[in-house]
Amino acid sequence: xxxxxxxxxxxxxxxxxxxLSLAKFRSLSFPCEHLFDVGFNVFVIILLVYLxxxxxxxxxxxxxxLHNLLPDSxxxxxxTVEQVLDDVKTKILPGxxxxxxxxxxxxxxxxxxxxxxxxxxxxxxxxxVGFSWVTSPAATELEMIVLDWLAKxxxxxxxxxxxxxxxxxxxxxxxxxxxxxxxxxRDKVLRRVGKNALGKLVVYSSDQTHSAxxxxxxxxxxxxxxxxxxxxxxxxxxxxxxxxxxxxxxxDLEAGSIPFFLCGNVGTTSSTAVDPLAALxxxxxxxxxxxHVDAAYAGSACICPEYRQxxxxxxxxxxxxxxxxxxxxxNFDCSLLWVKDQYALTEALSTNPEYxxxxxxxxxxxxDYKDWQIPLGRRFxxxxxxxxxxxxxxxxxxxxxxxxxxxxxxxEQLVSQDPNFEVVTPRIFSLVCFRIVPVDxxxxxxxxxxxxxxxxxxxxxxxxxxxxxxxxxxxxRCAIGAPLTEEKHVKxxxxxxxxxASYLLRK
Ligand SMILES: *Cc1c(COP(=O)(O)O)cnc(C)c1O
Numbered sequence: 427x428x429x430x431x432x433x434x435x436x437x438x439x440x441x442x443x444x445x446l447s448l449a450k451f452r453s454l455s456f457p458c459e460h461l462f463d464v465g466f467n468v469f470v471i472i473l474l475v476y477l478x479x480x481x482x483x484x485x486x487x488x489x490x491x492l493h494n495l496l497p498d499s500x501x502x503x504x505x506t507v508e509q510v511l512d513d514v515k516t517k518i519l520p521g522x523x524x525x526x527x528x529x530x531x532x533x534x535x536x537x538x539x540x541x542x543x544x545x546x547x548x549x550x551x552x553x554x555v556g557f558s559w560v561t562s563p564a565a566t567e568l569e570m571i572v573l574d575w576l577a578k579x580x581x582x583x584x585x586x587x588x589x590x591x592x593x594x595x596x597x598x599x600x601x602x603x604x605x606x607x608x609x610x611x612r613d614k615v616l617r618r619v620g621k622n623a624l625g626k627l628v629v630y631s632s633d634q635t636h637s638a639x640x641x642x643x644x645x646x647x648x649x650x651x652x653x654x655x656x657x658x659x660x661x662x663x664x665x666x667x668x669x670x671x672x673x674x675x676x677x678d679l680e681a682g683s684i685p686f687f688l689c690g691n692v693g694t695t696s697s698t699a700v701d702p703l704a705a706l707x708x709x710x711x712x713x714x715x716x717x718h719v720d721a722a723y724a725g726s727a728c729i730c731p732e733y734r735q736x737x738x739x740x741x742x743x744x745x746x747x748x749x750x751x752x753x754x755x756x757n758f759d760c761s762l763l764w765v766k767d768q769y770a771l772t773e774a775l776s777t778n779p780e781y782x783x784x785x786x787x788x789x790x791x792x793x794d795y796k797d798w799q800i801p802l803g804r805r806f807x808x809x810x811x812x813x814x815x816x817x818x819x820x821x822x823x824x825x826x827x828x829x830x831x832x833x834x835x836x837x838e839q840l841v842s843q844d845p846n847f848e849v850v851t852p853r854i855f856s857l858v859c860f861r862i863v864p865v866d867x868x869x870x871x872x873x874x875x876x877x878x879x880x881x882x883x884x885x886x887x888x889x890x891x892x893x894x895x896x897x898x899x900x901x902x903r904c905a906i907g908a909p910l911t912e913e914k915h916v917k918x919x920x921x922x923x924x925x926x927a928s929y930l931l932r933k
Contacts, residue, residue: 532892535907545810561794586660632666664699693724707742
């Protein structure tokens with residue numbers, strides 16, 4: 427998209443052109459005039475310029491730094507937009523970690539984009555709360571449509587589409603998606619075995635699974651000793667072995683426990699490990715276990731036909747989640763959850779107080795998303811995903827993903843050519859896991875050295891990496907996926923890493 431054009435368009439759309447409704451808005455007691463005159467265009471342009479020029483310039487502030495710069499209490503009288511923007515520039519921006527920077531390689535990306543934030547702005551400006559269909563029919567219906575679109579792009583089985591018993595919903599985070607799936611599964615099994623059996627319910631996952639699963643167990647009342655964490659190691663590139671699951675399930679059944687939930691991974695947070703979904707799903711099915719698949723980061727890649735294989739077996743899953751707010755140009759928050767049995771969610775999460783009753787809901791003619799999530803209120807998040815899909819189109823999005831994967835492949839190559847380094851586990855998507863190799867098999871010293879390398883690289887202010895541990899090894903993670911990242915950024919980053927490493931190795 428042509429940014430200059432977009433900026434000019436936004437400048438043309440002066441508040442005066444919105445005269446009628448604006449006059450009404452201005453007559454409200456809320457003093458917002460100055461916001462319309464100065465704020466609107468300026469904010470949009472600042473963000474557009476920011477998103478197109480952001481550099482890493484890591485925030486290295488001390489804890490409490492902002493406290494010393496801002497007053498102790500809110501102002502009694504309105505200030506000007508200029509005053510606020512001046513503070514944003516001098517006090518807020520210097521305290522940011524620039525996630526959209528082309529040399530931000532830490533954690534997983536959290537993409538923003540012009541399409542995404544325009545959608546977000548529309549949503550914020552419209553200010554609707556679409557918890558029931560009747561509270562804004564377009565919000566519910568657009569969400570259903572957009573999630574069907576994406577399910578089709580991912581080639582998810584038909585049962586996840588909204589036309590039957592299934593469907594998709596936007597959650598705030600993968601953590602909420604997993605919790606909601608687990609609560610649906612929990613109540614479904616308790617209806618079968620009786621509600622006193624809560625203490626017997628068992629959850630399974632590999633030890634590579636995101637901590638969101640542990641949190642979901644804590645909230646859903648699953649006893650800590652009933653969260654079975656199965657070991658995954660380098661022999662399977664950190665994928666869960668189906669035999670281990672089978673063994674654990676059989677043992678628990680013998681002991682009178684009730685296996686009820688399995689979380690499989692496509693793209694773990696540590697190292698992008700992919701569990702064998704079909705084999706795991708088969709075990710889940712034959713034991714009446716709800717099978718959830720967490721593809722928070724890697725799900726985005728599966729819209730490309732050549733990467734779709736990584737969710738092969740998803741047809742055996744009961745639920746599936748992917749974060750559009752990671753690697754899909756849709757700004758936080760926008761976490762997508764699909765289920766085959768929407769009634770599992772609504773049976774567990776629906777409420778029907780008198781003050782929310784309406785004809786459409788009573789007649790069961792509509793979806794009320796309040797019954798598919800934890801909170802009641804919900805934002806119009808489908809708008810931004812819809813804008814991303816429409817303003818970029820599927821082909822652009824696929825090529826966007828492919829480009830990052832190619833950059834990661836190139837980096838993997840560079841790492842493996844340097845005798846000081848090793849790629850710790852094979853790269854699958856756009857994350858490269860690597861470390862300085864141990865000298866004289868001294869793993870402890872090697873871990874310290876890699877920790878020091880991480881600190882040195884991040885202190886350089888030129889790029890930002892994060893780390894993990896795999897089988898006790900401290901590993902550096904370079905996750906490529908910011909919208910502005912190009913080949914030169916990755917090459918320069920690698921040079922910085924090599925330089926810092928050779929300095930450390932000389933010590
Ligand atoms: C990022 C991530 C999560 C957590 O995502 P939130 O949306 O921040 O809750 C869960 N699982 C995996 C595999 C992830 O990569």
